[in-house]
Amino acid sequence: MPHPGSEAVIAGIGEPPVGRLVGTNPTELHIEAAMLAIEDAGIDKHDIDGLMTSGTFLNDNIRHHMIIGEHLGLHCKTFCDTLRTGGQSYLNGVQVAKWAVESGLCKAVLLLRGDTTLSGVPKGTGLKAYIDYGAHPLEFEVPFGITVPGVYAMMAQRHMHEFGTTSEQLAAIAVACRKHASMNPKAFKRDPITIDDVIASPMVSTPLRLLDCSPICDGAGAILITSLERARDLKAKPVRILGTGQAQSYYHLAHLARATGARPEDKSRYSLTRSVQSVAAKEAFGRAGVKPSDIDVAQLYDSFTITVLMQFEALGYCAEGEGGAFAEGGRIELGGELPINTNGGLLSFGSSGGINHIIEAARQIRGECGDRQVPDAQLSLVTNVSAVASNHSIAILGRD
Amino acid sequence: MSRSLPTPSKISQPFWDSCKAEHMQIQRCEDCGVYAFYPVYICPECASRKLAWMPVSGKGTIHTFTVAAKSSFEIQGPLVVALVELEEGAMMVSNIKTATPEALSIGSPVRLTYEEVSDEITLPMFEPA
Numbered sequence: 001m002p003h004p005g006s007e008a009v010i011a012g013i014g015e016p017p018v019g020r021l022v023g024t025n026p027t028e029l030h031i032e033a034a035m036l037a038i039e040d041a042g043i044d045k046h047d048i049d050g051l052m053t054s055g056t057f058l059n060d061n062i063r064h065h066m067i068i069g070e071h072l073g074l075h076c077k078t079f080c081d082t083l084r085t086g087g088q089s090y091l092n093g094v095q096v097a098k099w100a101v102e103s104g105l106c107k108a109v110l111l112l113r114g115d116t117t118l119s120g121v122p123k124g125t126g127l128k129a130y131i132d133y134g135a136h137p138l139e140f141e142v143p144f145g146i147t148v149p150g151v152y153a154m155m156a157q158r159h160m161h162e163f164g165t166t167s168e169q170l171a172a173i174a175v176a177c178r179k180h181a182s183m184n185p186k187a188f189k190r191d192p193i194t195i196d197d198v199i200a201s202p203m204v205s206t207p208l209r210l211l212d213c214s215p216i217c218d219g220a221g222a223i224l225i226t227s228l229e230r231a232r233d234l235k236a237k238p239v240r241i242l243g244t245g246q247a248q249s250y251y252h253l254a255h256l257a258r259a260t261g262a263r264p265e266d267k268s269r270y271s272l273t274r275s276v277q278s279v280a281a282k283e284a285f286g287r288a289g290v291k292p293s294d295i296d297v298a299q300l301y302d303s304f305t306i307t308v309l310m311q312f313e314a315l316g317y318c319a320e321g322e323g324g325a326f327a328e329g330g331r332i333e334l335g336g337e338l339p340i341n342t343n344g345g346l347l348s349f350g351s352s353g354g355i356n357h358i359i360e361a362a363r364q365i366r367g368e369c370g371d372r373q374v375p376d377a378q379l380s381l382v383t384n385v386s387a388v389a390s391n392h393s394i395a396i397l398g399r400d
Numbered sequence: 401m402s403r404s405l406p407t408p409s410k411i412s413q414p415f416w417d418s419c420k421a422e423h424m425q426i427q428r429c430e431d432c433g434v435y436a437f438y439p440v441y442i443c444p445e446c447a448s449r450k451l452a453w454m455p456v457s458g459k460g461t462i463h464t465f466t467v468a469a470k471s472s473f474e475i476q477g478p479l480v481v482a483l484v485e486l487e488e489g490a491m492m493v494s495n496i497k498t499a500t501p502e503a504l505s506i507g508s509p510v511r512l513t514y515e516e517v518s519d520e521i522t523l524p525m526f527e528p529a
Contacts, residue, residue, distance in 0.1 A: 140438045140492065143517075145475070205466045205467070205468045254437060254493065261444045272483070
């Protein structure tokens with residue numbers, strides 16, 4: 001336990017516009033996001049001595065953080081890294097930044113992401129380029145035409161088979177995200193949609209339709225983490241990081257389905273529809289000392305509708321197999337039991353990766369969400385997921 | 401565009417050779433008896449180094465599948481990507497060759513077939529049994 005005051009908090013956030021950002025590039029977006037977070041916190045740039053980026057799809061570098069650190073003029077850092085856990089890099093980064101600050105290694109750590117996957121990649125070639133980038137195993141799955149929507153579709157198909165989950169239940173998640181995006185002037189997709197609209201949208205890979213999939217979108221984000229002591233002297237309201245947790249498993253569907261390598265007594269806990277997120281959740285809730293029902297608002301990683309549905313179960317909001325029913329009836333909309341993705345999520349706010357979920361989670365605690373603010377939000381849950389729902393990171397944020 | 405084809409490695413060469421011979425083999429752990437797929441250096445269950453290449457029966461069931469609305473490469477008939485559970489217990493991603501994907505369901509039996517996709521590579525595929 002860190003001594004009082006040395007506890008790490010989120011002291012600044014930065015979020016440039018999202019959408020089709022013609023004429024920019026990933027490096028510029030990183031710098032824009034960083035400057036917004038630095039200005040939001042009101043911190044002297046020279047006090048930043050830790051930096052993490054997550055690499056980029058375009059203009060990547062093996063030491064991507066060095067490119068960005070040099071552009072920012074962050075001369076000598078005592079901790080740096082380029083995170084490589086995909087969409088879940090950002091809560092991974094929050095946890096590592098927390099350790100760096102609380103151990104005394106760093107005074108202030110900047111966590112950044114930015115990419116132009118929409119405007120920077122010729123239309124129709126993005127998915128192939130993503131696969132070629134090595135985002136999925138090349139030798140035993142890609143030759144069979146597997147795609148990112150395809151693997152999540154196979155999870156959805158299995159969930160439907162095991163538990164009777166319906167396309168309408170998946171659609172309810174897309175509808176909730178869009179409803180919230182319609183209240184967010186910054187969101188990429190803002191026109192409200194209905195369950196019928198989702199069902200009528202073109203099939204991508206059975207059973208997932210176009211509106212079950214998050215759109216490819218340009219975007220960026222920045223988070224500044226420092227000690228509570230230091231943050232209290234800065235401009236923005238500190239946001240506490242009450243609990244964090246992580247769990248990572250595998251790429252290959254076969255090994256996820258069989259929980260290959262798990263202790264024999266643990267094998268029955270995991271399957272294609274039951275990820276290791278439950279382990280990360282137990283850790284995060286345990287450290288925060290709160291229960292799922294205590295949470296006021298949740299930003300759940302939503303690459304696809306099924307990604308969210310499975311999390312209701314893994315996070316403990318409902319029993320195994322009941323994620324579909326949980327999504328229905330407005331329960332996950334503003335005013336409901338667990339309002340999710342109040343900025344619109346990846347499904348409608350846009351961007352990519354999980355940093356914007358964290359920014360919205362912090363904003364809810366700061367009470368700055370305008371029409372979409374959850375009244376008196378005290379506890380904010382945020383998740384990041386990547387790589388076939390195999391990499392998970394979770395944080396629970398709260399007030400100073 | 402054509403399929404992205406695998407580049408066999410030291411550990412996977414015997415697997416791809418067996419597919420080319422249309423007599424697919426996967427590894428079985430001589431210590432714990434578990435069949436492993438994809439090819440591995442040690443048994444992922446018990447860490448034994450004693451792995452032997454064993455032929456499979458070619459019988460399996462569909463664990464899950466998806467029918468892609470479009471394929472990124474040219475293909476005869478619909479692209480069905482499936483996770484197949486082999487009779488031996490191991491699972492693998494493959495394609496189901498069928499003109500009527502609407503008739504497929506999870507749990508239904510499939511049998512191994514092969515498709516030569518290049519001079520070097522023959523892919524193991526499945527068809528409804």
